Ligand SMILES: Nc1ncnc2c1ncn2[C@@H]1O[C@H](COP(=O)(O)OP(=O)(O)OP(=O)(O)O)[C@@H](O)[C@H]1O
């Protein structure tokens with residue numbers, strides 16, 4: 001996948017941006033707070049994902065602007081395509097989103113067309129950070145290769161919300177009848193069992209990739225292992241029957257936890273509490289990993305994500321590296337660059353000297369939201 005051109009105007013502080021990209025290496029440099037990450041974010045939104053910075057729709061538009069527009073022309077292995085979206089301050093909810101000129105109802109409907117992987121300094125916390133970081137990583141990675149996964153997740157989250165609301169009201173009344181939960185248990189178990197199987201299977205693939213990548217970054221001296229850690233199942237090996245056997249086991253676990261759930265007023269077990277276990281030479285990284293080990297493992301996970309998209313979909317994603325190289329030592333920098341050799345890359349940095357060894361490609365300078 002290659003982006004041919006990017007345009008943005010009125011998106012946060014970006015103004016009048018219209019650039020043709022190099023098919024391989026693109027460096028966007030500039031001082032702090034000039035709009036480099038905003039540009040990466042604008043491109044990222046074209047993938048149909050939510051902002052990686054958690055920006056809400058109403059904050060898309062520049063402070064003194066009435067509207068914002070963003071567009072990319074990109075080509076996949078088949079043909080040239082075009083994505084555009086624009087939003088007006090007076091109709092925040094009503095975005096105009098088009099794919100090849102055809103209107104789509106929502107930005108999220110773009111999902112599955114333009115594929116990119118974004119890598120920010122926060123991602124280096126993937127292994128040391130809290131489980132929700134790893135769950136988001138897992139969910140996005142799976143959704144990118146299997147878009148229908150999002151429907152299952154949305155369904156799960158909506159049932160979870162209902163179940164939690166009921167638990168909350170039950171926690172306030174003494175002697176509530178636990179049978180009220182049955183209908184939600186059944187529904188949540190079916191969605192949860194399906195998601196567990198997909199996540200478990202994906203973690204096996206992920207483990208193969210990260211294992212090899214980590215091995216090469218440590219010259220074969222250390223071993224990285226990842227596994228899916230379910231709060232419902234002890235072992236999912238060989239299990240696929242999410243409709244019957246796994247759903248029943250899920251319900252059983254929820255029933256065992258009924259008392260705890262009612263007391264706490266929310267659901268304590270389920271895929272919203274699961275995690276990816278990460279181990280170096282058998283020891284959990286969160287507790288025992290050094291800073292360098294944690295970063296290298298996170299790097300391996302991110303690069304594996306890109307490789308999996310490439311292998312599973314036969315389409316090379318565009319790599320967006322936001323400020324990440326300046327955070328890494330020269331060995332890890334080289335490692336990233338070696339592993340994304342065949343991808344188109346957009347890199348942001350404050351000091352273009354930090355990337356001078358990548359001379360072939362284009363360098364853009366960002367100043368005050370404009371490319372100068
Ligand atoms: N809705 C908005 N309208 C106008 N400007 C905005 C909006 N949201 C954020 N900004 C501005 O965008 C600027 C930050 O841009 P960005 O995060 O892209 O900077 P950067 O070049 O990546 O900087 P750094 O090198 O520090 O990461 C800030 O000055 C901020 O005030």
Ligand SMILES: [Mg+2]
Nearest residue numbers: 036037038323
């Ligand atoms: Mg930035």
